[in-house]
Amino acid sequence: MKADMHMQEAIRQAKKSLSEGGIPIGSVLVKEEVAIAAGHNQRVQLNNPILHGEMDCLTQAGRLGSFHDTTIYSTLMPCYMCAGTIVQFGIKKVIVGESRNFAGARAFMESHGVEVVDLDLPECISMMEEFIKEKPELWNEDIGK
Amino acid sequence: MKADMHMQEAIRQAKKSLSEGGIPIGSVLVKEEVAIAAGHNQRVQLNNPILHGEMDCLTQAGRLGSFHDTTIYSTLMPCYMCAGTIVQFGIKKVIVGESRNFAGARAFMESHGVEVVDLDLPECISMMEEFIKEKPELWNEDIGK
Numbered sequence A, B: 001m002k003a004d005m006h007m008q009e010a011i012r013q014a015k016k017s018l019s020e021g022g023i024p025i026g027s028v029l030v031k032e033e034v035a036i037a038a039g040h041n042q043r044v045q046l047n048n049p050i051l052h053g054e055m056d057c058l059t060q061a062g063r064l065g066s067f068h069d070t071t072i073y074s075t076l077m078p079c080y081m082c083a084g085t086i087v088q089f090g091i092k093k094v095i096v097g098e099s100r101n102f103a104g105a106r107a108f109m110e111s112h113g114v115e116v117v118d119l120d121l122p123e124c125i126s127m128m129e130e131f132i133k134e135k136p137e138l139w140n141e142d143i144g145k
Helices: A005-019 A053-061 A080-089 A106-111 A122-134 A136-142 B003-017 B051-061 B080-089 B108-113 B122-134 B138-143
Strands: A026-031 A036-040 A070-075 A093-096 A115-120 B026-031 B034-040 B070-074 B095-096 B115-117
Touching: A005 A026, A005 A036, A005 A053, A005 A070, A005 A122, A026 A053, A036 A053, A053 A070, A053 A080, A053 A093, A080 A106, A080 B080, A106 A115, A122 A136, B003 B026, B003 B034, B003 B051, B003 B070, B003 B122, B026 B051, B034 B051, B051 B070, B070 B138, B108 B115, B122 B138
Parallel strands: A070 A093, A093 A115, B070 B095, B095 B115
Antiparallel strands: A026 A036, A026 A070, B026 B034, B026 B070
16 A cells, blocks of 8 residues: 555655664544644653653644544554554544554554555564664664563 | 542642533543542543543653552543553553443453442542533533543
């Protein structure tokens, strides 16, 4: 599959984080096909362990009241923190760039009725692969290992 | 059971949030029996949907490297967002004030090997009960309903 414009923005967010010395994972929140928020991992930049790409994106979105009619994009399959957030917020659909570098919590989300689409994009795969090879300690810290 | 000093601090955090016009849920992170961070729900105060009490507390903790040797206290049973975070971060023990007003994701945490202790404290129960009665819209927004 190809990256649509929202995934392209998520990838741009991931690259922005990388250029800041951070972890290259980006996310976009979409409502009625319009991007309403974007964010990227901020662990390094803000010294904040909870700000994965998806969580930073939801922080940027602010209080929408309800997230039930939104779709979230992420360059990588969500971990349990982000998946738990998606389930609790009632976000119905998740579109990810890849899951080869991190299998994440796909089954957990699906068991709660979330639709998960994995685009398996070479650009996302190589971006994470190179980062994990270069900074394994930072990556392990990010996934709680 | 009684509230130990860490739960007392979590309750103090919850009351602080209430006095600020926020949602009365507080949290404390403990390492080797010493409180290393505390926080409270910041949805209203910071216009931030991800800052439940536990998430604010982990934000205050910052990058510890590993959370495997920490225990987290919360005045209320964690939702899927906070439970997913606890599982992903490898936090081994959760001590909550109550779960009567919100059953939360106890089974999910336990299925991932997290020890969950519910103190069932009258003070925590009445605090949430009164808040939910007074501001049901805000409470429903907080749990994604």
